[in-house]
Amino acid sequence: MEGVQETIITIVQILFSIILVIGLIRVVMKFINGAPDALSSLGWLVGGVILWFGFQFFKDDLVGTVGGEGGVR
Secondary structure, three states: OHHHHHHHHHHHHHHHHHHHHHHHHHHHHHHHHOOOOHHHHHHHHHHHHHHHHHHHHHHHHHHHHHOOOOOOO
């Protein structure tokens, strides 16, 4: 079960990282092209980064609270 948890967390982290990189590229392209919705896209990107750090904090906090022998990793 521990291996499954590690695999799921790793897959989610990789997917979220890819989405953030794609979002960053799109925001930069909008600013370069002078798109009128560039600031809105930047706001969504910042929201995604905050969500990412929130997920990491929650995961680490959960590991610290419930972790141990056979607990959540």
